[in-house]
Amino acid sequence: MDFSHSPDVEALRTRLLRFFDEAILPNEARYHEEIRRHREAGNVWQALPLIEELKPRARAEGLWNLFLPRSPRAPEGLDNLAYAPLCEIMGRVPWAPEVFNCSAPDTGNMETLERYGTEAQKQRWLEPLLAGEIRSAFLMTEPEVASSDATNIRCSIRRDGDDYVVNGRKWWSSGAGDPRCAVYIVMGKTDADAPRHQQQSMILVPADTPGIRIVRHLPVFGYDDAPHGHMEVALEDVRVPASNLLLGEGRGFEIAQGRLGPGRIHHCMRTIGAAERAFELMCQRLQSRIAFGRPLSEQSLWHERIAHARCMIEQARLLTLKAAWMMDRVGNKQARTEIAMIKVVAPQMACQVIDWAIQAHGGAGVSEDFPLAAAYAGIRTLRLADGPDEVHCGTIARLELARIAAMAPAP
Template sequence: MVIEFSQKSRLLQEQLTAFMNKHIYPNEGVYIEQQQALADKWDSPPVMDELKAIARNEGLWNLFLPESQEGAGLSNYEYSPLCEIMGRSPIGPEVFNCSAPDTGNIEVIERYGTEEHKKLWMEPLLNGEIRSAFAMTEPDVASSDATNINLRAERDGDEYVLNGRKWWTSGALDNRTRIFITMCKTNPEAPRHQQHSMILVPKNTPGVSVLRSLRVLGYEHAPCGHGEVEFKDVRVPASNVLLGPGRGFEIAQGRLGPGRIHHCMRMIGVAERALESMIVRARKRIAFGKPLAEQGVVRDAIAKSRCEIDQARLLTLHAAHLMDTVGNKAARSEIAMIKVVAPSMAHRVLDRAIQVHGGAGVCQDFGLADAWALSRAVRLMDGPDEVHMDTIAKLELRRELSEKPW
């Protein structure tokens, strides 16, 4: 596979890198200081709106949309290196209106929503005026098997009535969030993969209650956050069902493929920055009479990290290329592979970087501890490693092979 990007993609890579160096990295500390000073931690720090305005003015906005006039018109392959560059910073993706869960939610509404849905929710999301949440995982069932999802939505005339509970609903606590895309069971008697639907539920609908925030290994990730949400006799118009009743799994597959690519490329960006931090630290720090960079064990950590990052990047770009050329369904094995490989790789690289930094690595000074916690959580997002490994194995076992390969 030859790595070659279009001129458009290469130009955007250069623009993004320059923007990150000039605006994002210098303001990471400002963002944290402002966030800590807010009266309500679920509000957005003012610097975020300032950075968004600059990014939009420079045309670095909604880059993730592949086929929309509102976006850059990039393929998954062309967008992948941009996602990596933005993912190097915890505040990067949002500045360019390219952060989860909004990216996936916008794509869902664009593909499967009505013109009214697009006007009400997609346009404000594309403009960065509001944020959204994705409500799928539930506390009372093993949601790694999505057919277990049990939040009930019953038809009552021209409305659906929702009852149940969700958790790990990303964006639920953000004061800018206005809409939830909610996976629910609409017909328990239908075939297994036709029982569920996705319904648009405005956050301010009576009966929607955000019960609490959920910390990721101690980190609350405000102002976006992850919430536990109760739906109690929540009434929404039947027209809020996306694509039609019983088509929730169809939508989920369309949403999660690109989302997994985005997660993986962001993780590669995080790992790349961790390796750079490891190298800088190793050059400067003296132990046992010589720099850490001259210690064999540290060199081994650097070399392993370089190999693993490049391997993960190549595999992810290969998956993105297949998604563009043969489609998400044909690329499902490669999508599953990258979802296993990239977050695990980032977790290992970050662990090595923390070790090289010593005590500094586990405090807030270098951002490694926060990134380490996030990388561990990503191994569960959009399905745990074990589910993806099972998918890969099943597809391998279906291959037609000679009865005597040797």
């Protein structure tokens, strides 16, 4: 198990950190200012000048599409282990990943297209996504059923001549609030009578197809996350060409499995970055505030929390690196215990670290003066998204129980 960075990755890391110092951190206030102006002008669902301004600069500096695994289209792609320290840095500021074309759900969608798309599908959708010209959404979760069990899905994808007709209701379609969002990957059932894991298929649906209606945006702890947004989407007799189907009928579950591994680990990497930033803010705040004659940073209670936060972050990071290393070496399927582990560990860790940081900041911690409450809300949601903690714990347990059962019995 070798977690060392190659000199190339080290160089990227240095460049990325400089980019943050020069162009991301100094622009945090401007980002919120632009959103505020859009909101006051009556439409917050529009792209931000700041992001569009920074994207060409990131691309010019080679800090672009770093998430992409090595492939014919990305000859210099990075593997998961190499991407980890870069993705972590990006996670320090919630809006930063998009600057580098590394934001969810586009990364997962691009990887899905790269891996499972036809050449025509890639030409049509992957290319503009890689260029950062359009954005995309992933429509899987539904409001009426327990999303922890993917076989509950109700959305139907029915063959009709040369087309498929999609009917269903989706929500938590993140990114669908963005006017640049041009395509959805939709999960639905092509055959409700097939074996449990062969009922589902995935299909590409252009966002402007008739029958699609954005019902509303879903706030997360009061945040609308505009212009990205988490939308509820109604699909009524949405008709797309049969060639829009990904991989084949009944293979939706297989694609989901292949897709979610990388998506999950990217979330975890970013989450570690967010936790690390909260930790720094906490330490700085504790050192600057005096109560009862001493800086808060001299109190043993805060020593305990600082120490535990440091231990938790570092452990989650190492586990994430191990998962990345295994995905690179033995593949996503063999690494599924590790992927499930970090999916459980990283958000829980970060919620605790951020909560301590909020407590250290007093009222300022829950306000918009620091990025803490917003980070908490976003990461708390990760404990539900892409499978709730409970489902991942079940996966880990079943795999471990099987492993132990296969061991020679204790003498």
